[in-house]
Amino acid sequence: MTSRAETLSKLAEVFRAHGYEGASLARIGRATGLGKGSLYNLFPGGKAEMATCVLAEIDGWFETNLYAPLRAAERPGEAVAAMFDAVDAYFRSGRRVCLVGVVALGSERDRFGEAVRSYFARWVAALADALQRSGRDAAGSTALAEEIVVQIQGAIVLSRALDQPAVFSRAMTALRARAAAD
Amino acid sequence: MTSRAETLSKLAEVFRAHGYEGASLARIGRATGLGKGSLYNLFPGGKAEMATCVLAEIDGWFETNLYAPLRAAERPGEAVAAMFDAVDAYFRSGRRVCLVGVVALGSERDRFGEAVRSYFARWVAALADALQRSGRDAAGSTALAEEIVVQIQGAIVLSRALDQPAVFSRAMTALRARAAAD
């Protein structure tokens, strides 16, 4: 069953590019190469279920590749550095949008509210955990973790707005230094 | 001609709430209390012209209330502090979305590319100008200005995602301190 996973990633790109309301079934069908019959066979709940599954897959990817390593790392400092590598690759230096962030800004926020909240809350918590275990006090760790996630999201916005991936890269470089300091 | 200005602000709220694609003429008509006849009389170019005018009005508001004061201030430090006050009020502590930022993330970015680019470029430039005149070197001013705008945008995303306006307020407080320090 290769279809499901591949389809989800293509679905994600459609939602990323056009948002929930702009992701029409016609566009989805074109992007995935699947007709309505197949789509509704895979996702009986229609567009809402597609979006839910896409968000769940993204959430799972971040949990596996970012949050869990941050929480489990024996050398937290290296895990934080690895997170920045992963973030830079995943968001393609700001050229790729954060779908969860886009949902948070849109009118569909309430529909997917818990998924959105959990994704970001766990990101901040996992990062704060790693920062604290690398020698910071609890309050400072949480504050810095929150600021890092804020800057990642903001850097995506600004680098896309200015069409300058360098903006994203600069922000990541500065954050790496902040996280590594002391 | 009270209609035009009032209509634009109501239009802005519709675009903010639903994005360009989600802002249907039905919703726009409902929100403004105007029929299609009136809307196409005010904006012969249809939805695209409405969005262009809304972006232009927002741009004008920021130019007048933020950028110009930052560039003209005799006491740049106070102008920067005033900017944070204005930003906090305008974005209602993160409860209100930045329409230009939303457009930058969406598929309509290219259609309004120049407006989006200019809005953010002038924001960063005006802020960097004020920071430099308050005693910083040129490179540090630009870097800090960029980071401040990044954090404002990111704080809107995160505070909405977590449904915690306090996230936005904390970010603004920290940025005020960063900007005031030297």
Place this chain on the structure above:
DNA sequence: ATCAGTTTGTACCGATCGGTACAAACTGGA
């Protein structure tokens, strides 16, 4: 009061929306 010019509501257009129905085409096990 009249009338040109504007503003408004409404009916309507073809296209597309998300979703359903269902028969044809597949699939693997017996």
Place this chain on the structure above:
DNA sequence: TCCAGTTTGTACCGATCGGTACAAACTGAT
């Protein structure tokens, strides 16, 4: 080879999309 069960394409549904046409209702100057 056959057949139950799944997967697929396609036709179709009512609703809504952005946009147009146009006549009725307003407006202010004469």
